[in-house]
Every structure is written in structure tokens, then in C-alpha cells.
Amino acid sequence: MSEFTILAFALVAFIGIATPGPTVLLALTNGSRYGVRRATAGMIGAVLSDFVLIGAVALGLGALLAASEFWFTVVKWLGAAYLAFLGIMLLRSHGTLEIATDRENPGGIATTRTIFLKSFLVAVTNPKGYLFFSAFLPQFIEPALPQAPQYAVLAAIFASIDFAVMFGYALIGSQAVRFLKRAGAIWLDRVCGGALLALAGSLAFYRRAAS
Numbered sequence: 001m002s003e004f005t006i007l008a009f010a011l012v013a014f015i016g017i018a019t020p021g022p023t024v025l026l027a028l029t030n031g032s033r034y035g036v037r038r039a040t041a042g043m044i045g046a047v048l049s050d051f052v053l054i055g056a057v058a059l060g061l062g063a064l065l066a067a068s069e070f071w072f073t074v075v076k077w078l079g080a081a082y083l084a085f086l087g088i089m090l091l092r093s094h095g096t097l098e099i100a101t102d103r104e105n106p107g108g109i110a111t112t113r114t115i116f117l118k119s120f121l122v123a124v125t126n127p128k129g130y131l132f133f134s135a136f137l138p139q140f141i142e143p144a145l146p147q148a149p150q151y152a153v154l155a156a157i158f159a160s161i162d163f164a165v166m167f168g169y170a171l172i173g174s175q176a177v178r179f180l181k182r183a184g185a186i187w188l189d190r191v192c193g194g195a196l197l198a199l200a201g202s203l204a205f206y207r208r209a210a211s
Contacts, residue, residue: 006157009140013158016132017165022122023049024169025195030115031170039170041112042119046166047159049123054155057133058148078125080200087197 017024023046030039123129141150 005140005142006153009154010157010161012136013161014165016136017158017162020195022126023119023162024166026119026122027166027169028173030119031173032176033173034111034115036167036170036174038112038115039174040167041116043163043166043170045116045118045120046123047163049120049129050159050162051155052124053129053133054137054151054158057130057137058151084197084200087193087195087200089193091193091197 023042026042027039027046030042137151137154140154141147
């Protein structure tokens, strides 16, 4: 795998990741509500999902979803339902800000686990992710070379860029909330919740390409 291939992959990956999607919207929301430190749990969940998705594609799951209408529909509706649930929860939010402090927080472990699982589940239940990687990654794989190490390199690059972009969104959210009063915090939740509902709707109507 040449340096040019790696740079081209990194550039295209950055453009795709930086375009607002479910995980970066969650990073923005988590940063504004909990602060960057606790939002990091969600970023780790999303990064872990990157490795799961790319590993699944390397093993052929992406091809299975592309070929099977049944399994594609199952994963699609699971993902759409979960996105809709998160969107509704944000729309119903009262704008409660839970900025992390250095004080003891008895509920911190459970909250961190919840933040982690939200971002992880949003990604792994999105069939568009599997189909995207199935179409995207092979273009940067050299057929004459062992494929597993190449997939591992691409996964590490993608995950690193994903984490950096999400960190940027979380930082923006954490800084923006300093200038927001309670009403502004509520509207930030409303905007992100509406965006997640719109993404859920787009996923619900998403159709796999005909074979």
C-alpha cells in the first residue's frame, strides 16, 4: 500500500466523516451537555464501531447486506428506530446541562457507559455504514498483497480521523454552551434531536442498490 493510497484514503475519509452524521451530532451534543472529558466515552464507542464495521466488511458482512433484502431491512429498521429514539429524547430534553467537574459523581460510571453505548449502537445498527465500507474500502486494497494487514491499516487511519473529528465537534459543543443560557441549551438539544430524526427518516427510506 503506497503513501499516495494512504493519503488519498485519509482525505476522502476526512470529508466523509466531517459531514455531519449521527455520531458527530452525538459528539456535539455530548460535548455541550457533559463536557469533552465525559463525551470521550462516546467517541471511543464510535471508534470501536469503526473497527467492528470494517472487520465485518472484511469478513463479508457488507456483501451479505447488499445481497439479502431481509437482513438489510432488519438492520435498517433497528438503526432507524434507535436514531428516532435518541432524537425524540433530545426533543423532549429540558436543556439540563451536566458539565463534568472534578468532584465525585456516584452516577458517573453508569452515565459514561450510556454515552459509550449510544454512539456504538448508532453506528453498528446503520446498514449504510456496512454498504459504504463495502464499496469504499476495496478501492484502496491492493489485491496482490495480503488483505488483512491492509484492512487493519485503513481501519486505524479511519478510526483516528473519526476520533479527531468527533473531538472537534465535542469541543465546539462544550465551548458553545458557555455562551448559552438555559433556553439556548434547550434549542441546541432541539436542533440535534431534529437532525437525528431527519437521519432516522432518511435511513427508513433508504434502499439498497439493486443487484
